[in-house]
Amino acid sequence: MSRRAVDALFQALYLLTDIRFILRETAPVHELDDEQKVRAGKAIEKLKKQVTILEEELS
Amino acid sequence: MKCTADIDTRDVEELYINIDPIQAGGRLTVDAQKAAIAYSDGYSVCDNCRKPFRLDYIDKPPIADFHRDCAEWLNMDAVRLVPGARRGFQAVVSSIVERGDPALVTALSHYTEFASLEQVGADIHEIPVDDHHHITADNAAARIEDVTRETGKTPSILFVEHVDYQYGNIHEVAGIAKVAHQYDIPVLLNGAYSVGIMPVDGKALGVDFVIASGHKSMAAPAPSGLVATTDEYADIVFRTTQVKGDITGRTFGIKEVEMMGCTLMGVTAVGLIASFPEVKDRVLHWDREVENSNRVVDALCAIEGTRVESDMPRAHTLTRINTLDSFDTVAKTHKKKGFFLSQSLKKKGIIGVIPGSTRVWKFNTYGLTDAQIVLVCEAFQEIARENGLNVS
Numbered sequence: 001m002s003r004r005a006v007d008a009l010f011q012a013l014y015l016l017t018d019i020r021f022i023l024r025e026t027a028p029v030h031e032l033d034d035e036q037k038v039r040a041g042k043a044i045e046k047l048k049k050q051v052t053i054l055e056e057e058l059s
Numbered sequence: 060m061k062c063t064a065d066i067d068t069r070d071v072e073e074l075y076i077n078i079d080p081i082q083a084g085g086r087l088t089v090d091a092q093k094a095a096i097a098y099s100d101g102y103s104v105c106d107n108c109r110k111p112f113r114l115d116y117i118d119k120p121p122i123a124d125f126h127r128d129c130a131e132w133l134n135m136d137a138v139r140l141v142p143g144a145r146r147g148f149q150a151v152v153s154s155i156v157e158r159g160d161p162a163l164v165t166a167l168s169h170y171t172e173f174a175s176l177e178q179v180g181a182d183i184h185e186i187p188v189d190d191h192h193h194i195t196a197d198n199a200a201a202r203i204e205d206v207t208r209e210t211g212k213t214p215s216i217l218f219v220e221h222v223d224y225q226y227g228n229i230h231e232v233a234g235i236a237k238v239a240h241q242y243d244i245p246v247l248l249n250g251a252y253s254v255g256i257m258p259v260d261g262k263a264l265g266v267d268f269v270i271a272s273g274h275k276s277m278a279a280p281a282p283s284g285l286v287a288t289t290d291e292y293a294d295i296v297f298r299t300t301q302v303k304g305d306i307t308g309r310t311f312g313i314k315e316v317e318m319m320g321c322t323l324m325g326v327t328a329v330g331l332i333a334s335f336p337e338v339k340d341r342v343l344h345w346d347r348e349v350e351n352s353n354r355v356v357d358a359l360c361a362i363e364g365t366r367v368e369s370d371m372p373r374a375h376t377l378t379r380i381n382t383l384d385s386f387d388t389v390a391k392t393h394k395k396k397g398f399f400l401s402q403s404l405k406k407k408g409i410i411g412v413i414p415g416s417t418r419v420w421k422f423n424t425y426g427l428t429d430a431q432i433v434l435v436c437e438a439f440q441e442i443a444r445e446n447g448l449n450v451s
Contacts, residue, residue, distance in 0.1 A: 018089060
């Protein structure tokens with residue numbers, strides 16, 4: 001059992017959901033304001049860390 | 060993009076502004092989307108179900124807490140989750156209306172209100188609207204008198220829409236409930252277009268039942284909704300089973316007859332509950348939503364020949380608009396006929412107007428951001444100008 005991989009998986013899905021909502025609230029042009037850009041950037045950075053954990057655990 | 064081999068990904072909320080009249084209040088919150096990911100399996104909320112084995116007793120996820128909090132939020136005494144408002148109508152009617160009983164709905168009632176009464180063989184009568192498409196206490200009183208005289212019985216129930224689906228008008232519920240109670244008629248509030256998007260206080264309205272739709276106005280997956288009632292009716296509508304198997308002698312604990320045991324056992328329940336904190340907060344900002352609704356209506360009314368059939372100024376985000384003398388005149392000669400409007404809107408990133416509609420149609424601005432409201436206003440006026448309509 002890899003608890004770490006499972007946690008990373010869900011955390012990644014939740015971060016993707018945060019990004020999904022930025023796309024929703026900025027539809028249809030997806031021009032992000034400064035606050036949204038910061039939020040998106042943070043989510044993507046965190047997402048990369050979770051993907052790295054998945055790579056470590058599963059490959 | 061495909062979701063599976065045969066199912067498309069639904070990405071319209073990410074790609075477009077959706078002003079569909081019935082979908083706006085049911086879009087999930089970010090928390091509900093996350094909960095839906097984690098609780099997507101069938102019996103997902105049942106992992107920690109312990110004796111007495113009933114949905115509203117489950118502590119983890121916090122379904123029991125939700126039932127208490129939601130009743131308090133609505134200022135009612137008891138709440139149960141149901142698979143959609145229609146199942147709420149059905150539970151109440153099945154409990155208190157008998158075959159042949161007269162029952163009152165309104166000229167703006169949803170078909171499922173009629174169907175719930177038809178199922179039990181009720182004698183259904185409508186309360187008419189006034190000249191402004193309103194259900195009034197005066198009309199309710201007159202209809203109660205008429206029906207009682209004609210049938211020899213007082214109606215067993217009176218349904219009233221808090222906000223109707225045709226005009227998005229807010230009705231005189233407190234006055235109607237007061238009149239109905241003078242005849243001892245219980246009142247059911249159809250809150251499908253109010254509970255979850257605007258403040259609702261069941262006791263202040265004086266109603267006996269509040270029915271809500273999760274997927275219409277509580278940012279929840281479908282089918283979901285709830286029934287709220289008072290202590291007076293809770294033991295009737297939420298009565299527990301008394302049946303016993305004649306061979307096996309089995310009995311079924313505290314399962315509730317009208318709920319058919321447990322109701323929402325997975326993503327529907329957890330989605331609704333996950334959205335609840337944001338829903339409680341968003342109803343406090345209803346004035347902002349109404350302001351946005353009026354901004355779009357004003358932009359539409361600036362197009363020559365356009366008029367609003369709903370109350371003005373708008374007091375709700377669902378609006379019925381008449382464009383017979385504006386967009387429909389364009390449709391008469393446009394190569395795409397009535398489809399030009401929805402297609403033009405889609406090109407500008409807006410969906411939700413029924414394709415082909417250019418006469419009388421509805422839209423809902425609930426939940427749009429300020430930037431999206433501006434874009435919708437500009438889009439309607441640009442389409443008007445592009446097609447030779449005057450915009451003031």
